Amino acid sequence: MDIYEKLDNLKNNIKELQSVAVAFSGGVDSTFLLKVAADVLGREVVAVTAHSSTYPERELNEAIDFAKCRSIRQRVIVSEELEVDGFSDNPVNRCYLCKNELFNKIEAVAREEGARYILEGSNYDDLGDFRPGLQAVSEHGVLSPLRDAMLTKAEIRILSRGMGLKTWNKQAFACLSSRFPYGEKITRERLRMIDRAEQLLLDLGFSQVRVRFHKDVARIEIGQEQFGKMLDSEVREKIYKEFKNIGFMYTTLDLKGYRTGSMNEGLAGSV
Numbered sequence: 001m002d003i004y005e006k007l008d009n010l011k012n013n014i015k016e017l018q019s020v021a022v023a024f025s026g027g028v029d030s031t032f033l034l035k036v037a038a039d040v041l042g043r044e045v046v047a048v049t050a051h052s053s054t055y056p057e058r059e060l061n062e063a064i065d066f067a068k069c070r071s072i073r074q075r076v077i078v079s080e081e082l083e084v085d086g087f088s089d090n091p092v093n094r095c096y097l098c099k100n101e102l103f104n105k106i107e108a109v110a111r112e113e114g115a116r117y118i119l120e121g122s123n124y125d126d127l128g129d130f131r132p133g134l135q136a137v138s139e140h141g142v143l144s145p146l147r148d149a150m151l152t153k154a155e156i157r158i159l160s161r162g163m164g165l166k167t168w169n170k171q172a173f174a175c176l177s178s179r180f181p182y183g184e185k186i187t188r189e190r191l192r193m194i195d196r197a198e199q200l201l202l203d204l205g206f207s208q209v210r211v212r213f214h215k216d217v218a219r220i221e222i223g224q225e226q227f228g229k230m231l232d233s234e235v236r237e238k239i240y241k242e243f244k245n246i247g248f249m250y251t252t253l254d255l256k257g258y259r260t261g262s263m264n265e266g267l268a269g270s271v
Contacts (some may be wrong), residue, residue: 010149011040014105014119019044019078021115023106023142025055026063028153029121031167032160035147036060037119038072046113047072047104050079053188054098054175057253072163075109081177088186092132094177099136107140118142174259180213180262196246204235208258216249224257 001009014020014037022034037045049063058074067074074146077095081087081098091097099244103118110118119131120137122144137144160168177186189211197211197218206226210218220239222230229235230253241253254262 001150003151006149006151006155007036007159010036010145010151011167013145013148014040017041017117017119017143018150019114021046021048021106021110021113021118023102023118023120024049024063024067025121025173026059026167027064027121027173028160029146029156029168030121031165032156032163033119033121034067034072035070035160035165036072036121042269043073044074044115046109046115047074048109049074049076050102050105051076052078052080052082052175053191054081054177056176058199059173067125073113075113077105077109079261081106081175082186082188087177088267090180090182090184090186092133092176094182095131096135098175099133100139102141103136103142106142107144120144120190121127122147123156124152170264174260178263179211184215184246193247193249197243197248200239200242204238205229210258211261212254212263216247218243218248218251220251221254221262223256229255 018041020037020041021035022030022045024034026049031093034047035044047067049060049067056149057113064074064076079102079143081101082099084097084186087094087097106118118140120142122131122137123146124136126147126229151159157168176191176194179188180190190221194213195210198209201211201220201222206229208223210221212221240251
């Protein structure tokens with residue numbers, strides 16, 4: 001099945017739903033899903049965007065701007081994961097605790113808005129990683145149209161570019177809690193440290209970044225194609241000084257570079 005057949009299937013599947021609430025973070029996948037849903041169902045779509053300390057303000061603002069510019073109905077809700085029992089202890093099922101809380105709140109919005117179904121933006125590639133959040137998706141009866149249409153991240157980027165979506169080449173994003181090793185306490189202060197550190201790297205021109213938290217050590221992941229930029233002495237010195245001001249005693253560069261789910265690499269055989 002080619003990419004455009006998958007897109008047609010996606011549109012047909014969404015059309016049958018009649019009215020939907022879309023969990024919308026402003027990332028590549030959820031933006032593409034919201035755009036397709038809005039094209040197919042028009043005013044029978046409401047975007048639901050969660051505001052919490054685990055997501056940077058820039059992501060929230062981008063999501064709000066996208067919906068506003070396209071006259072898509074949007075509800076912004078507060079979903080503070082740190083208030084969920086056990087979440088801040090950062091257990092292996094942290095993402096389940098987060099998604100369970102989120103979908104409870106989206107269900108309430110969907111009822112208020114008269115939306116028959118809730119959609120979320122997992123893609124076909126997400127089946128290949130450890131993602132406990134998908135358990136909450138299943139338990140709440142939330143639909144994953146991109147996965148059902150077998151659309152991969154690469155295909156979503158291609159289609160997004162064809163639709164003129166600025167997110168087609170946006171860096172992959174996961175909530176800031178994913179920067180911590182399992183069992184490492186998550187606090188608002190530590191989340192702010194990660195947010196500030198990653199924003200600095202983005203401002204310096206690094207396009208795909210993660211700053212992993214290892215107590216007083218910051219482990220930087222960037223695309224291998226940008227390793228050369230890190231060799232610039234002025235860039236390195238600025239990063240070192242600013243990271244120290246943020247609160248990191250040491251700053252390291254991960255030689256394997258950026259990859260999704262690097263904090264899951266030590267879970268093999270344990271889950």
